[in-house]
Amino acid sequence: MTRSDAARGEGRFPGRFREAEERGRRIARPLLWLTGIGGEVDEELMERLGAALLQRDEPGAALAGAMGLPDGTAGRVTRAQVGAALRAAPDMPEGLPEALRSFLERVVAVPDWVDWGRVESGAATFRSLGRNSGDVLTLLSLVGGYRFGGPADLLVLTGGLADGRTLRRLGETAAWSHAVTRPGGLRPGAEGWRLTVHVRVMHALVNARFAARWDTGRWGCPISQADQAATLGLFDATVIAGCLVLGVRLTRRQRDDLMHLWRYVGWLMGVAPQWLTDDEYVRHRWNYHILLAAGGQSRAGQELARLTMDAQAERAFGHRAPAVERLHQRYERARQLSMLTAFVGLPGMRDLGLRPRLPWAVPLAQTRNVVRYRVLGSLPGGRHRLEERGARAQSEYLASLFPGGDDAAVARLPESA
Numbered sequence: 491m492t493r494s495d496a497a498r499g500e501g502r503f504p505g506r507f508r509e510a511e512e513r514g515r516r517i518a519r520p521l522l523w524l525t526g527i528g529g530e531v532d533e534e535l536m537e538r539l540g541a542a543l544l545q546r547d548e549p550g551a552a553l554a555g556a557m558g559l560p561d562g563t564a565g566r567v568t569r570a571q572v573g574a575a576l577r578a579a580p581d582m583p584e585g586l587p588e589a590l591r592s593f594l595e596r597v598v599a600v601p602d603w604v605d606w607g608r609v610e611s612g613a614a615t616f617r618s619l620g621r622n623s624g625d626v627l628t629l630l631s632l633v634g635g636y637r638f639g640g641p642a643d644l645l646v647l648t649g650g651l652a653d654g655r656t657l658r659r660l661g662e663t664a665a666w667s668h669a670v671t672r673p674g675g676l677r678p679g680a681e682g683w684r685l686t687v688h689v690r691v692m693h694a695l696v697n698a699r700f701a702a703r704w705d706t707g708r709w710g711c712p713i714s715q716a717d718q719a720a721t722l723g724l725f726d727a728t729v730i731a732g733c734l735v736l737g738v739r740l741t742r743r744q745r746d747d748l749m750h751l752w753r754y755v756g757w758l759m760g761v762a763p764q765w766l767t768d769d770e771y772v773r774h775r776w777n778y779h780i781l782l783a784a785g786g787q788s789r790a791g792q793e794l795a796r797l798t799m800d801a802q803a804e805r806a807f808g809h810r811a812p813a814v815e816r817l818h819q820r821y822e823r824a825r826q827l828s829m830l831t832a833f834v835g836l837p838g839m840r841d842l843g844l845r846p847r848l849p850w851a852v853p854l855a856q857t858r859n860v861v862r863y864r865v866l867g868s869l870p871g872g873r874h875r876l877e878e879r880g881a882r883a884q885s886e887y888l889a890s891l892f893p894g895g896d897d898a899a900v901a902r903l904p905e906s907a
Contacts, residue, residue: 503540504710506640506785514781517637517838521781524731525774532779538764539783542719543710547760549596550694556589558698565589572691579687580678597687597758598678604754608768609676612751615744616671618873619733620880622859624664624887626732629830631724632663633798636791637834637841638784640709641717646790647704648696656801661891667725668888670755672881686758693718693760709785718756719765720780726752727773732833736852737859739867745770792843799844802826806893825851 515529522529559566567590575583575590580598582591616623636642649655666685669675675682693713700712710716726749730740740748749768756766767773802823809815824847831839832849839846867876 504543504706505708506710507540507543508536508783510638510784510786511782513786514784518778518781520835521731521774521778524735525771527771527774527778529778531782532775535776535779536783539716539719539779542716542762542765543714544706545715545762546697546711546713547690547694547715547718547762549593550690550760551697553589553593553691554694554698556587557695576684576687579684597690600678601754601757605750606677608747608750609754610673611744612747612749613671613673613675614877615740615748616667616729616751617881617884618876619729619738620876620883621887622733622736622738622855623667623729624884625736625826625829625855626729627663627667627725628660628798629826630732630833631728632660633795633830633842634834634838635720635724636795636798637787637838639788639791640785641713641721642791642794643709643788644696644700644704644712645794647700656797657804657891657893660798660801661888664888664891668884671751676751676754676758683758686755690758690760715762715765716780716783718759718761719776720784722752722756722759722761722765723773723777723780725755727770727777730770731774737856737863739859739863749773787841791841795842795844799823799827799830804893805890807890828852829855 518529521527553567553572556565556567557569557572565587567587571586571590575586575594579594582594582598586594666682666689669685670682672682674680676686677683697712704712730745730748734740746768749770753766753768757763765776767776800823803819805819805822807815807818807822809818827844828847828849828851830844831846832852834842836846863876866872
């Protein structure tokens with residue numbers, strides 16, 4: 491047995507586990523430098539990550555199983571019943587199939603550790619991030635995540651970003667994060683809560699639909715607990731780190747509350763308790779180990795990166811003059827490619843199959859953010875103005891992802907089989 495075989499779990503875990511560990515270590519260097527978490531490897535944590543590649547959201551899977559039953563079967567759940575029940579929440583309609591009732595009882599019940607004051611404070615902090623949150627989520631979290639095989643390959647298989655749907659899919663994700671971080675958005679029955687549970691059901695149906703034709707030995711479950719933990723880390727600690735790099739000032743309290751917000755979102759999304767935390771340091775350590783455990787680059791990731799960046803030139807900015815609109819679209823694509831180059835570096839751009847650009851967009855953002863957050867934000871009433879202005883910027887960003895006046899909405903539930 492080689493050292494490589496031992497590190498990868500002696501065949502106990504999917505093939506992608508630790509297959510590109512040295513590459514992951516190189517990618518993680520900026521994270522280590524920025525956070526000071528140290529580069530020691532916790533082998534027990536690595537073992538848990540390997541096992542989590544074969545674990546799924548079991549309550550969600552039980553509901554998806556009931557949705558996959560043949561017509562007329564006792565206990566079958568329909569998409570219409572799920573939608574109606576979510577719209578009625580937190581009330582529980584009469585006559586629900588047992589699988590749906592059990593699932594709803596779980597997600598309506600709020601864990602004892604949820605502090606609503608901190609949730610609302612975290613949401614206000616997210617709104618104050620303005621356009622920075624969209625830049626970090628799109629570039630560092632989403633496109634940066636395309637450097638690793640597995641989730642990107644599943645996204646290509648589902649066809650979610652093909653046939654001109656890229657911009658809408660980006661808009662659906664933005665619509666969800668927008669709803670989650672509006673005032674009161676996560677209260678049971680509110681829009682953010684409803685969309686989060688909707689996305690959880692959607693993930694469970696994708697797991698059920700693709701499990702039979704998915705290479706589990708290579709990738710693990712289509713949407714595994716390890717992948718869900720990784721995704722959650724892209725929305726909480728990665729957003730914090732990316733915004734700090736862009737010159738945003740965040741207090742320790744704001745960062746802690748932002749983490750608390752996403753901890754509850756993760757719980758609603760079906761992330762296992764062992765991967766939930768509102769400790770930023772702990773999340774950074776997990777993210778580091780997730781990078782070490784990740785698979786290598788795949789062609790799917792390169793295709794998704796190209797589609798995502800090309801879609802930036804399709805956004806709608808509302809200029810009446812077509813020439814001005816096209817100029818703004820070209821500028822936005824160039825700005826994001828410039829920022830992406832700064833985030834992932836020259837090796838990352840090569841991995842993604844994208845041509846590197848001069849990283850001029852980062853110092854431009856840093857200058858703007860230093861003035862906005864460290865100077866104007868420190869004045870009386872500054873934090874409130876940052877929140878209001880940031881919320882407007884996020885709403886404008888969301889609107890730009892739905893050209894032609896399309897409604898900003900989350901995708902419908904897929905078929906269960």
